[in-house]
């Protein structure tokens with residue numbers, strides 16, 4: 001099994017149950033079925049519930065050694081007024097099951113609404129003699145029906161999974177292993193010297209991974225523009241290319257963590273900028289039961305920093321881009337205070353680097369997103 005995470009649409013999934021373990025579970029189910037149906041005189045129906053149980057039923061059939069007929073059905077269900085509360089629409093029941101023994105094959109049972117309604121329907125409406133339920137996976141914490149599940153491959157906690165027939169919006173059914181959603185909040189740090197293109201690339205990254213982009217520089221400039229007390233205090237330091245006090249930026253960061261909703265995480269840009277801020281960030285996240293996910297460094301050399309910032313000065317007119325002396329101070333501040341963070345995060349096994357020295361904005365964006373894909 002690959003150890004890598006995968007992405008399906010907007011969600012990230014991490015490895016959960018390897019193929020070999022799935023097959024072991026199917027071996028177990030097949031052994032029980034073969035024991036129970038050994039020497040049967042009738043021809044039981046294996047009822048494959050499409051599409052999720054295609055891989056399960058396929059593997060199971062190869063292990064079944066009593067005569068059986070396979071029928072595949074597709075179901076849709078909605079809540080209505082029956083004893084189970086679920087009304088079923090069943091397509092593809094191509095042969096009569098009247099008076100016959102039926103084994104329903106499901107990929108997963110969670111609340112059990114559908115499977116229990118299906119069993120009831122097969123017995124009451126279709127006149128089946130006996131209906132057994134066979135499922136590869138069961139979520140016992142969610143299953144709340146009094147109906148016995150006859151054959152269960154594996155019990156799992158209540159988590160959203162894909163692979164081996166299970167899908168997320170129809171994707172992922174073809175994956176050999178089972179993956180579970182990775183729904184921990186993500187805390188990415190977009191790292192690099194001033195002018196490396198963090199602000200330029202941040203939008204695309206934030207959009208792709210549903211992150212909130214937080215640029216401490218931008219937040220501070222907004223405070224200055226709004227003429228707040230904080231802005232007034234920060235202005236002279238910023239204009240000189242020096243750092244503002246740690247407590248100021250950390251307050252802004254914590255505020256964002258507390259208030260931003262409906263995102264999968266954060267993309268921090270311009271924070272942390274020294275070792276104290278990095279250690280404080282670890283503490284802030286630890287309090288929330290979280291941690292830094294990864295640091296992506298965009299690297300350019302000092303000469304390129306001058307070129308980029310001089311170019312930006314013409315477009316954006318930032319006071320701290322105004323002359324080479326201020327730029328030099330920011331580069332010095334970067335090397336002396338910010339660069340040591342590379343080692344800090346390397347030691348934590350969280351540092352990844354992308355070379356953005358050459359290349360157009362689009363090429364560099366593609367490189368950054370490709371790197372993010374390997375760690376997302």
Ligand code: AMP
Nearest residue numbers: 216217218238242243244249270271273
């Ligand atoms: P930036 O837009 O990231 O280049 O930030 C512009 C300026 O804002 C910096 O040169 C600092 O003066 C200030 N600033 C931004 N982030 C921080 C931070 N994490 N710590 C201290 N000062 C910061």
